[in-house]
Amino acid sequence: MDEQLNHAPCGFLTLSKDGAVESINETLLRMLHYERDELAGKQISSILTVPSKLFYQLYFVPLIKVQEKIEEMYLSFEDSNGDEVPVILNARKTKQAQIDCIVFPIRKRNQYENELLAAKKEAEAALLAKHEANKQLESALKELKVKQLELMEVNQQNQRFKIETKKELELARKIQETSLTDPIDLTDIQVESYYRASSELSGDIYGFYPIDQHRYGIILLDVMGHGISSALITMSLHSLFQRLISSGVQPEIVMQELDKHLHSLFQNKEETRHYCTAIYLLIDSRQQKIDYINAGHPPAIWQDKNGQQSELKATGVPIGMFEDIVYKAKTITYTRGDRLLLFTDGVTDPLGSNVLQALLRENQSLPLAKLKHKIIQSLEHQEKFYHKSDDKCFILVDLK
Structure with missing residues (x-):
């Protein structure tokens, strides 16, 4: 794995056709608090939460076989401390029958909202301050604008996720009903x-x-x-x-x-x-x-x-x-x-x-x-x- 990909601002891993981890970048290792040799050759299911293990077997595996790619699938990893790490995962099947996956951690919406409220309070306090606090006010307003843009991006991601989840649920409902006997x-x-x-x-x-x-x-x-x-x-x-x-x-x-x-x-x-x-x-x-x-x-x-x-x-x-x-x-x-x-x-x-x-x-x-x-x-x-x-x-x- 080249140095640029190894330290990319997103997780990357390659799976074998059987779901074993063949390679993983430093970004994802840091995200999950693992060393490389702890995960190499292990099944990906060993670092998934229980619901995600089921979701992986019932949806990820069939979809990658049929479509050879997956876009914006929601899964949850379990880090070495046992904490849940929710992610959005994109994957595609290579010519060598391997599966390349890109992993994006999902930031919690309330974190942005709390930061936004804190920035707003700073801005209001700065408005009441004396003339020498104007620079601090300008800085707070700029930070507020950045947080607003980040929040807008999170809202867009949430909306995309909601649409994709609805599609996945509809597909799951059809699969479940198809399994019922006549x-x-x-x-x-x-x-x-x-x-x-x-x-x-x-x-x-x-x-x-x-x-x-x-x-x-x-x-x-x-x-x-x-x-x-x-x-x-x-x-x-x-x-x-x-x-x-x-x-x-x-x-x-x-x-x-x-x-x-x-x-x-x-x-x-x-x-x-x-x-x-x-x-x-x-x-x-x-x-x-x-x-x-x-x-x-x-x-x-x-x-x-x-x-x-x-x-x-x-x-x-x-x-x-x-x-x-x-x-x-x-x-x-x-x-x-x-x-x-x-x-x-x-x-x-x-x-x-x-x-x-x-x-x-x-x-x-x-x-x-x-x-x-x-x-x-x-x-x-x-x-x-x-x-x-x-x-x-x-x-x-x-x-x-």
Whole structure:
């Protein structure tokens, strides 16, 4: 690296195609309080905050592969003291398959505002001073002008960042919705679902997958909170549970692997730890049985063909809450004509489980698609009187 680039007024680093740091300039090393040999060859994820690690894997890596460049992506590094360093990052892929990155630290807006107020007070004091203080006043006014220009630049950067963030959130929303599975309507089972995020992104995620000719896996998760951090975690969990369920492993293994994955994400950092409730059903239509685990999730409603109802209550704690938890499945048998309703608390908070039970009971003979429409209508009606906004998701299952 030449001397001019090494001491440039911005950070610069080169990554391998696998994300390892191949070179880094002195400016970025000073910014992060590291020595060169401490970072050389390390993965960039080792100096990113937890949310930025997820953002890097879910957006940076796919975008650099497809577009071969990235403009004005917001990330946060973690310096050697453990302090967060927010930055704007531009990157491009070279002909040698390396990734060159330029890093600009983001100065905090309130710092400029405080300096601006201090300069203004100095200017006002100078106006009241005697004639010999005029030079000090002129100096303060010049400083004020500089700060105003700096503040204008920060405002422009913030506006650009806001526009880019909105684009990124819209892209993330589309990616999240694309990952949701389509309805199933087969000879032995029918599945319908409803999903609506309270903001651009959701902390709810679900999936239902045919495993073989007579087995089906259905999962519904609700990550603590909602918005960007929860959505990033749901997408991280999605690829794992899709692979596990499709391979036909037992419910205990599905839950334990998801729990292990959440703990590995946060590595005992309690301030950033997230947990999520989940319910997983392994349905065997040949043996007419269901193995299920409910990890702290709202109880699913099971209604037999005669209209009798029972709940699939929690069998364990939410995943990601405690380490080394052992999950055990329960088994129930069913008859053809039974019906199931799984949901997140964003559905029960406005409606209540009693309303859902009544809707199931009163519309027992109604086709699944029409029952889904009735539940959505009830939700929309209750939301006029219920002001709390939350992600909403439910799954209806007919066992034929």
